[in-house]
Amino acid sequence: MRLRALLVVLLTLVTGVTDAIGFTRLGGVxxxxxxxxxxxxxxxxGRASATLAIHTGVAFVAYVAGGFVGAHVAGHVPEGxxxxxxxxxxxxxxxxxxxxxxxxxxxxxxxxxxxxxxxVTSILLALNAVALGIQSAAVLRFGVxxxxxxxxxxxLTTVLGSVARRDPFRSYxxxxxxxxxxxxxxxxGALAAIHAPLAAPAFxxxxxxxxxLLGATSFRGQHDLTRxxxxxx
Numbered sequence: 217m218r219l220r221a222l223l224v225v226l227l228t229l230v231t232g233v234t235d236a237i238g239f240t241r242l243g244g245v246x247x248x249x250x251x252x253x254x255x256x257x258x259x260x261x262g263r264a265s266a267t268l269a270i271h272t273g274v275a276f277v278a279y280v281a282g283g284f285v286g287a288h289v290a291g292h293v294p295e296g297x298x299x300x301x302x303x304x305x306x307x308x309x310x311x312x313x314x315x316x317x318x319x320x321x322x323x324x325x326x327x328x329x330x331x332x333x334x335x336v337t338s339i340l341l342a343l344n345a346v347a348l349g350i351q352s353a354a355v356l357r358f359g360v361x362x363x364x365x366x367x368x369x370x371x372l373t374t375v376l377g378s379v380a381r382r383d384p385f386r387s388y389x390x391x392x393x394x395x396x397x398x399x400x401x402x403x404x405g406a407l408a409a410i411h412a413p414l415a416a417p418a419f420x421x422x423x424x425x426x427x428x429l430l431g432a433t434s435f436r437g438q439h440d441l442t443r444x445x446x447x448x449x
Contacts, residue, residue, distance in 0.1 A: 219434055220302055220358075221390045225397045226423045227311075227351060227365040232401020233408075233419045234318075234344050240409045241332070241416075242341040243271030248348040248366040250279055271341060278342035282317075282349020286310050289350075293359035301435070308431035310354035315424050317347040322417035330413025347420075362391075368398055 231248050238247040245268070246252045253272045260268035290310040321343040328336055352366045362374060371391050378388040385392075401419070408416035 217302060219430070221393070223303075223427045223430060224355065224363065224365055224390070225393045226427050227355065228368075228394045228397040229401035229404075230420055230424050231348060231351070231366050232398040232403075233405035233416075234348055234401075236402040236405030237409045237416055237420075238275070238341055238344055240406050241330075241413070242337050242344070243275075244268065245271045245275045245341070247275055247279065247341065247344040248352070250276055251367075251369075270338065274338050274342050275345045278345035279349040279352075282346035282351075283353050284349075285313070285346070286350035286353025287356070289313055290354050290357035293357065303431055303435040304357055305435075307354050307357050308428060308435075310350060310357070311424065311428050311431065314347045314350040314354070315421070315428055317343055317350065318417070318420050318424060321347065322421060325417050326414060330409075330416065365394065368395060371395060 234247050235249065238245060245256055253276050257269060257272040257276075260266075260272060290304075290306050321340055324336065324340050324343070325332065328340075332340055348366055352364070355363060355365050362370065364371060371394060375388050375391045375395065378391075404419050405416065408419055
């Protein structure tokens, strides 16, 4: 459980980096906060900004597409299974798909020298939004209420409620770590995108690669045990 919490924090770091890259270099929109993009779409209409409207639309459609793909690959929590795997194999598979999508983004980003032209911007924005849609579906596969690495307003509200009730810090420490990872990732992503653009994709690929590697290796015994206990052929 502690290892899963650490890997979830790393995934949130990826979210922060990816959102920052999108906001600073790919049209000033988000790649994970779709409610925020809906607001930006309204702003685009109010300002009669076709460019902003296109960017928010691309991000929204791509995120939805990624969510569908991720949900298909990740599957769902078995009905009535209160003791499902701590880290299901399908989560690792889904995150590996995300890694491939972000690798494609990195290739396009590097080819543009970290300063994509207008036409390329939409493609790169779409790849990042697809990746985070996939990630959202992967984390949803855990079947743990309130666990997320992309939509975190609820996480913040939960932490505030815990503080107000004076709950023990350990009861919401994971949530605090997730929120700090989001902010830290955004700082890294923005700094890299602005000052060292060619290095920016590394802050996505490295932590996600670590998550995929540890997910595939550290929970192997759990996978084997589950397979042996599964009566299905």
